[in-house]
Amino acid sequence: MFRIQKDLFDQAKPDSLSLSTVRGEHTLLYKAADNEYRFCHHPSLAVFNDRIFCCWSNGLTGEDEPAQRILISSSADGRSWSEPTVLATPDEENGALVASGFHVTEESLICYFSTTYGDNFHEDVHLSAIASADGVSWSSPTRIASGFFIEGPRHLADGRLLLGGEHVGGSRTNDGLRMRLLYTDEPDGLSGWQEASIVPEAPDDFQYTEPNMAIRQDGVPVIGFRSQTGYLFASSSDDNGATWSTPQKTNFPDSTSRFFLRTLPTGQTIMINNPSATQYDRRVLALSTSDDGITFDRSVALRSELATQDFGGNHKVDGWQYPNALVWNDMLIVAYSINKEDIAVTRIAMDSLQV
Numbered sequence: 001m002f003r004i005q006k007d008l009f010d011q012a013k014p015d016s017l018s019l020s021t022v023r024g025e026h027t028l029l030y031k032a033a034d035n036e037y038r039f040c041h042h043p044s045l046a047v048f049n050d051r052i053f054c055c056w057s058n059g060l061t062g063e064d065e066p067a068q069r070i071l072i073s074s075s076a077d078g079r080s081w082s083e084p085t086v087l088a089t090p091d092e093e094n095g096a097l098v099a100s101g102f103h104v105t106e107e108s109l110i111c112y113f114s115t116t117y118g119d120n121f122h123e124d125v126h127l128s129a130i131a132s133a134d135g136v137s138w139s140s141p142t143r144i145a146s147g148f149f150i151e152g153p154r155h156l157a158d159g160r161l162l163l164g165g166e167h168v169g170g171s172r173t174n175d176g177l178r179m180r181l182l183y184t185d186e187p188d189g190l191s192g193w194q195e196a197s198i199v200p201e202a203p204d205d206f207q208y209t210e211p212n213m214a215i216r217q218d219g220v221p222v223i224g225f226r227s228q229t230g231y232l233f234a235s236s237s238d239d240n241g242a243t244w245s246t247p248q249k250t251n252f253p254d255s256t257s258r259f260f261l262r263t264l265p266t267g268q269t270i271m272i273n274n275p276s277a278t279q280y281d282r283r284v285l286a287l288s289t290s291d292d293g294i295t296f297d298r299s300v301a302l303r304s305e306l307a308t309q310d311f312g313g314n315h316k317v318d319g320w321q322y323p324n325a326l327v328w329n330d331m332l333i334v335a336y337s338i339n340k341e342d343i344a345v346t347r348i349a350m351d352s353l354q355v
Helices: none
Strands: 025-030 039-048 051-059 069-075 085-088 096-104 109-116 126-132 142-146 161-166 179-184 212-215 221-225 231-236 248-253 260-263 269-273 285-290 298-303 320-328 331-338 342-349
Touching: 025 051, 025 069, 039 096, 039 320, 039 331, 039 342, 051 331, 051 342, 069 096, 069 109, 085 109, 161 212, 179 221, 260 320, 269 320, 285 320, 298 320, 298 331, 298 342
Parallel strands: 212 260
Antiparallel strands: 025 342, 039 051, 051 069, 051 096, 069 085, 096 109, 109 126, 126 142, 161 179, 212 221, 221 231, 231 248, 260 269, 269 285, 285 298, 320 331, 331 342
């Protein structure tokens, strides 16, 4: 369903993978050293009312620990960003909120977050959403579905939306399910969600699957999945997202991390990930491109400078990681976390990707 050209990444050189670095402008949105809250992760981007918004998870020390909240910042140009403000906090003492992306309608900006309780696969973990007509004032939360999610909905054909996350509770432990895919034909992104059919052949290949989807130039929707094998898996659908093929291993290396897969308005498909052969090695954040959405034959480093934690904490990992991106004003805007402590955005001119 997708693959890389042989020897695209030089695994013998883990500091660079022998990739040149794309020219981009980097902006730091949040620096842990300046704050009591010293965990940041799961950034997502959206454009609404001529502004670009970024939300992310923000905790005290370690990942997904009690009191973790959602922060938001916005910009009129992708270069100068507002001071981050608190968007949502957990209602329960042992709760933690995990940023789960955006959805944009003509009237509203929808922001999603998962609520966890020390175990992201606990049966009570669920997704909620809040809405805003101006990006400033927000509604009370609406509960969407059971499951753990870190990505907002993606568009399929005919206005259908697809939402990808993780099964939790008994369906995971008893039924061997892993990735959870939901779809709706309601444009609000809040209602009508139904479960799509997808069953992994070997559940132990997966822990977090962190689904990410692109529509190839041939019109086929393809989802990539994180795995424990050192490679991404992929699945496709021939009925507009209601059922998906059994996930199959690709040859696209991945260090077991969140990745970003999308077909751009230019027709190119991009993959942004940590393509190291070593698990959790996130030293190189690479941007790979494909003309047909199937074979990725070009790649550059988006960030590969030395990056190490300042504070430590549960489940923290060094490096540039967990990307999310969009195209705005002829720029590719990429948000990512640094060492799970800081949040940054990189602006890349779209014409620099035409190689």
